[in-house]
Amino acid sequence: xxxxxxxxxxxxxxxxxxxxxxxxxxxxxxxxxxxxxxxxxxxxxxxxxxxxxxxxxxxxxxxxxxxxxxxxxxxxxxxxxxxxxxxxxxxxxxxxxxxxxxxxxxxxxxxxxxxxxxxxxxxxxxxxxxxxxxxxxxxxxxxxxxxxxxxxxxxxxxxxxxxxxxxxxxxxxxxxxxxxxxxxxxxxxxxxxxxxxxxxxxxxxxxxxxxxxxxxxxxxxxxxxxxxxxxxxxxxxxxxxxxxxxxxxxxxxxxxxxxxxxxxxxxxxxxxxxxxxxxxxxxxxxxxxxxxxxxxxxxxxxxxxxxxxxxxxxxxxxxxxxxxxxxxxxxxxxxxxxxxxxxxxxxxxxxxxxxxxxxxxxxxxx
Numbered sequence: 001x002x003x004x005x006x007x008x009x010x011x012x013x014x015x016x017x018x019x020x021x022x023x024x025x026x027x028x029x030x031x032x033x034x035x036x037x038x039x040x041x042x043x044x045x046x047x048x049x050x051x052x053x054x055x056x057x058x059x060x061x062x063x064x065x066x067x068x069x070x071x072x073x074x075x076x077x078x079x080x081x082x083x084x085x086x087x088x089x090x091x092x093x094x095x096x097x098x099x100x101x102x103x104x105x106x107x108x109x110x111x112x113x114x115x116x117x118x119x120x121x122x123x124x125x126x127x128x129x130x131x132x133x134x135x136x137x138x139x140x141x142x143x144x145x146x147x148x149x150x151x152x153x154x155x156x157x158x159x160x161x162x163x164x165x166x167x168x169x170x171x172x173x174x175x176x177x178x179x180x181x182x183x184x185x186x187x188x189x190x191x192x193x194x195x196x197x198x199x200x201x202x203x204x205x206x207x208x209x210x211x212x213x214x215x216x217x218x219x220x221x222x223x224x225x226x227x228x229x230x231x232x233x234x235x236x237x238x239x240x241x242x243x244x245x246x247x248x249x250x251x252x253x254x255x256x257x258x259x260x261x262x263x264x265x266x267x268x269x270x271x272x273x274x275x276x277x278x279x280x281x282x283x284x285x286x287x288x289x290x291x292x293x294x295x296x297x298x299x300x301x302x303x304x305x306x307x308x309x310x311x312x313x314x315x316x317x318x319x320x321x322x323x324x325x326x327x328x329x330x331x332x333x334x335x336x337x338x339x340x341x342x343x344x345x346x347x348x349x350x351x352x353x354x355x356x357x358x359x360x361x362x363x364x365x366x
Contacts, residue, residue, distance in 0.1 A: 058109075131279045150189075168300055185352075217266065223256040223260075
């Protein structure tokens with residue numbers, strides 16, 4: 001995108017600027033006390049103010065033109081997607097003409113100029129704290145007097161996951177290659193995204209990297225099935241093991257009440273996931289009984305979604321990961337594109353990471 005510089009003569013403006021100085025400074029300084037504004041007026045020259053205002057006008061005009069172009073581009077993206085959805089409903093073929101293949105516009109105009117006058121400081125915003133595994137465990141203990149049953153070694157968790165995933169209908173290829181992509185091929189059941197020391201970049205945990213919101217949503221939607229399976233398992237136990245399972249079932253039932261206390265909506269589940277109580281729910285990802293259920297159903301919901309949308313062919317691991325990574329709606333839209341090359345990068349990374357030890361262990365567990 002090309003922009004022509006705005007050329008203005010400053011002759012008249014320079015003549016009248018001394019008369020406008022106090023008003024100009026007051027406008028740029030916001031609610032600063034008059035004494036402070038007057039002091040700054042003596043430190044900044046009228047020429048500097050004039051130059052700043054000229055550059056600001058150029059920036060505003062260039063930015064406005066860019067936003068208009070970008071708006072048209074994203075409107076075209078939305079319209080094309082609506083057209084594809086309509087074709088899918090009518091079982092019509094989707095072609096290359098149903099997509100926008102140009103890259104989104106990039107702003108290349110002048111940068112916003114720096115105001116020579118100090119501007120009022122914006123209020124300091126606290127960075128949102130991201131809980132780590134230790135926080136989840138403490139939240140579970142504080143809220144439910146419960147600690148997830150973690151494996152003696154991660155291979156035990158992989159075996160539990162493999163049993164549940166294969167029984168639920170996921171293939172070995174799907175589970176292993178998604179794991180390889182999400183964890184880098186060597187992740188554990190407690191691997192957290194970007195975890196270093198006591199900090200992480202995301203609440204994503206486990207083989208499929210579930211967020212707190214994912215856990216809340218899956219418990220709300222699939223929790224009854226989880227409870228039923230745990231109760232069936234409890235019947236076959238006795239002694240301390242039975243007591244521990246009964247307690248786990250009771251805790252899970254209480255968690256379902258919280259997960260279902262809001263409408264079944266992602267944004268509402270996200271609010272719960274950001275709370276101390278929501279962190280306790282996310283601790284279920286670490287449990288050797290419930291964790292595999294959550295990990296499996298995170299992928300299984302994508303399989304079911306694709307099937308319900310008329311995509312009858314079994315999803316490849318790369319296609320499933322695309323939906324897991326971007327969300328079912330966006331992922332399916334990408335999966336159904338008539339360009340196999342879109343999945344090539346995902347497949348390549350899966351191929352590479354599948355050769356690492358963690359991925360090989362999971363594959364052997366199937």
